Amino acid sequence: MKTSDTFRYALRAITSHRSRTVLMLLAMAIGTGSVIVLTALGEGARQYVLNQFGALGSHLVIVLPGRNETTGGAPPLLGQTPRDLTLADAQALRQSYAVERIAPLVIGAAPVSWQEREREVMVLGTTSEMQPVREMKMAQGAFLPPGDLERGSAVAVLGDTLYHELFGNKQGLGQWVRVGESRFRVIGVLAPQGQSLGTDMGDIIVIPVASAQALFNTESLFRILVQAKNHDAIPKAQAAIRKIIQARHDGEDDVTVITQDAVLATFDRIFTALTFGVAGIAAVSLAVAGILIMNVMLVSVTQRTAEVGLLKALGANSHEIEMLFLTEAGLLSILGGLTGLAVGMAGTTALGHAFPTFPIAAPTWAVVGSLLVALVTGLIFGLMPARRAARLDPVQALSRR
Amino acid sequence: MIELRNLCRNFQIGDATVHALRDINLTIDAGEYLSIMGPSGSGKSTLLNMLGLLDRPDSGEYLLNNSAISSLKESEQARLRREHIGFVFQSFHLVPRLSAAENIALPLTLAGVAPAERQERVTQALQALGLSDRGHHRPEQLSGGQRQRVAIARAMIMKPELVLADEPTGNLDRASGNEVIEALERLQQQGITLIIVTHDPLLGQRAQRQIRMEDGRIVEDVGANLLVPQRVFAQPSTVRANTLWGTSKFAPT
Numbered sequence: 001m002k003t004s005d006t007f008r009y010a011l012r013a014i015t016s017h018r019s020r021t022v023l024m025l026l027a028m029a030i031g032t033g034s035v036i037v038l039t040a041l042g043e044g045a046r047q048y049v050l051n052q053f054g055a056l057g058s059h060l061v062i063v064l065p066g067r068n069e070t071t072g073g074a075p076p077l078l079g080q081t082p083r084d085l086t087l088a089d090a091q092a093l094r095q096s097y098a099v100e101r102i103a104p105l106v107i108g109a110a111p112v113s114w115q116e117r118e119r120e121v122m123v124l125g126t127t128s129e130m131q132p133v134r135e136m137k138m139a140q141g142a143f144l145p146p147g148d149l150e151r152g153s154a155v156a157v158l159g160d161t162l163y164h165e166l167f168g169n170k171q172g173l174g175q176w177v178r179v180g181e182s183r184f185r186v187i188g189v190l191a192p193q194g195q196s197l198g199t200d201m202g203d204i205i206v207i208p209v210a211s212a213q214a215l216f217n218t219e220s221l222f223r224i225l226v227q228a229k230n231h232d233a234i235p236k237a238q239a240a241i242r243k244i245i246q247a248r249h250d251g252e253d254d255v256t257v258i259t260q261d262a263v264l265a266t267f268d269r270i271f272t273a274l275t276f277g278v279a280g281i282a283a284v285s286l287a288v289a290g291i292l293i294m295n296v297m298l299v300s301v302t303q304r305t306a307e308v309g310l311l312k313a314l315g316a317n318s319h320e321i322e323m324l325f326l327t328e329a330g331l332l333s334i335l336g337g338l339t340g341l342a343v344g345m346a347g348t349t350a351l352g353h354a355f356p357t358f359p360i361a362a363p364t365w366a367v368v369g370s371l372l373v374a375l376v377t378g379l380i381f382g383l384m385p386a387r388r389a390a391r392l393d394p395v396q397a398l399s400r401r
Numbered sequence: 402m403i404e405l406r407n408l409c410r411n412f413q414i415g416d417a418t419v420h421a422l423r424d425i426n427l428t429i430d431a432g433e434y435l436s437i438m439g440p441s442g443s444g445k446s447t448l449l450n451m452l453g454l455l456d457r458p459d460s461g462e463y464l465l466n467n468s469a470i471s472s473l474k475e476s477e478q479a480r481l482r483r484e485h486i487g488f489v490f491q492s493f494h495l496v497p498r499l500s501a502a503e504n505i506a507l508p509l510t511l512a513g514v515a516p517a518e519r520q521e522r523v524t525q526a527l528q529a530l531g532l533s534d535r536g537h538h539r540p541e542q543l544s545g546g547q548r549q550r551v552a553i554a555r556a557m558i559m560k561p562e563l564v565l566a567d568e569p570t571g572n573l574d575r576a577s578g579n580e581v582i583e584a585l586e587r588l589q590q591q592g593i594t595l596i597i598v599t600h601d602p603l604l605g606q607r608a609q610r611q612i613r614m615e616d617g618r619i620v621e622d623v624g625a626n627l628l629v630p631q632r633v634f635a636q637p638s639t640v641r642a643n644t645l646w647g648t649s650k651f652a653p654t
Contacts, residue, residue, distance in 0.1 A: 310496070
């Protein structure tokens with residue numbers, strides 16, 4: 001029997017049982033569709049997080065006060081720390097030749113007002129080096145001027161959202177805004193850059209670090225961002241930072257030093273595992289679809305027993321009968337897979353429209369993989385019914401009506 | 402053409418063993434017109450299935466064109482069926498989703514014949530059986546007689562030497578039954594060996610040679626094959642020897 005005839009015969013069998021076929025296509029489509037949508041979501045989440053961390057800047061090492069202990073203690077981001085990080089600590093880090101730039105950071109919230117408008121925003125106290133470290137772009141004016149870290153001048157850079165909320169269409173550059181009890185002159189506006197680690201970078205005000213310390217009446221830094229000279233210098237910078245701080249803190253290693261790469265790699269691993277996890281869960285529905293295919297094919301073989309007998313009488317051998325039914329199962333699963341692909345793509349596109357900031361796209365391996373799995377599932381689960389058909393005794397098969 | 406030697410076939414039904422064929426010896430020449438009659442359960446259908454290679458004997462030998470069949474593999478038997486044997490069934494056995502033409506073409510399709518040649522041969526077959534305007538109809542749109550003629554067209558499309566018909570008129574009224582029988586007999590006149598299993602004595606008597614079966618044995622074999630030129634390779638069997646003396650009861654062994 002010619003392959004093309006085998007396909008045509010199987011196709012006729014499929015198309016002549018509409019409802020049965022539609023049900024099976026539906027099951028297979030749900031399976032492949034969910035694999036595609038779920039992996040697209042997983043991949044989207046991974047890309048999103050990687051983008052967020054990537055937006056922090058490059059070759060970053062972050063120094064947090066407090067030690068990240070594996071046993072007990074409060075997490076370093078929130079808890080009390082034995083010894084604060086100070087501006088002097090930050091400046092000491094320049095000793096290391098592996099360090100290119102340092103940007104100490106003080107963070108707090110304060111009301112910012114201009115004339116009758118007031119808005120509670122996040123206040124970032126930092127230095128001029130923050131701009132290159134975080135790769136911040138300016139929409140208007142300039143970033144904080146370089147100068148003595150300990151001297152806080154009364155200048156401020158506004159986030160895009162904040163600027164428009166305060167000034168509307170008026171020219172805000174050069175105006176004085178009130179932050180808490182102090183007044184700052186607006187010298188620059190940040191270009192819109194969206195979210196970064198959950199902080200809306202448009203809704204912030206950036207002031208010199210010493211001014212922020214005065215504003216919040218604190219000596220300690222929230223963290224220090226350190227930019228290494230290049231990618232290879234990151235481990236050296238990390239070791240140097242640890243050593244310098246230890247020397248300054250009476251020999252106690254009481255800071256947490258994390259590298260951007262390590263964070264990125266960790267999140268990459270977590271989200272890749274997550275993607276595989278959800279793909280695996282979705283694949284269960286493919287297996288269920290496979291079992292449905294087996295079930296329906298078994299019913300089909302039973303219903304078409306007489307036909308199998310006839311084909312045998314007309315000279316089809318067991319192998320040809322097996323191929324006919326296997327082709328039918330394979331065709332059903334491939335058609336189901338393609339339907340699922342369309343459904344999955346439609347779902348992915350719809351999700352992409354619903355969440356424009358979220359980079360949703362099904363990875364190629366998931367698309368190809370789900371189609372292959374659909375086909376293999378169909379063939380595996382189609383094998384048993386096909387074998388059963390092939391093994392039918394022609395005399396008994398023919399006597400069945 | 403066909404020679405059966407001491408052919409036996411038993412079926413196990415529950416604890417009981419049913420002897421469907423007991424020690425059948427039979428020789429059939431090419432071009433013969435043979436009817437097999439007998440009561441239900443006498444083994445006539447089993448014999449027909451055996452002749453059509455659909456069933457394997459438990460013991461004994463089946464020689465088709467002087468070569469032993471029993472030792473052949475399943476796929477080789479399938480090929481023999483496809484190329485040498487045509488079947489006509491009581492219940493037609495047409496594939497319901499295929500048109501008449503596609504049903505007729507089925508053996509050609511299985512044999513891997515190219516579509517263009519298939520079309521040509523199917524058109525001829527439809528014409529030969531007066532079904533030219535029915536090619537695109539599906540079985541459910543055809544009358545019983547037309548369905549059986551489609552089945553006959555399918556049986557002869559591979560130009561077999563042997564056509565086996567199991568109660569070909571069993572589901573038909575007298576008029577369409579006659580049409581079907583005449584179609585089969587025309588085939589036989591063209592040189593095909595025709596074997597018909599039937600309950601109907603009128604139908605059975607139309608055959609030149611008539612076999613009666615009872616209880617798994619051939620009990621009567623009437624009508625020596627004198628009208629058809631004898632083939633020299635056919636060995637005379639015990640049954641044939643008996644028939645030369647006219648009707649006789651075959652002694653059970």
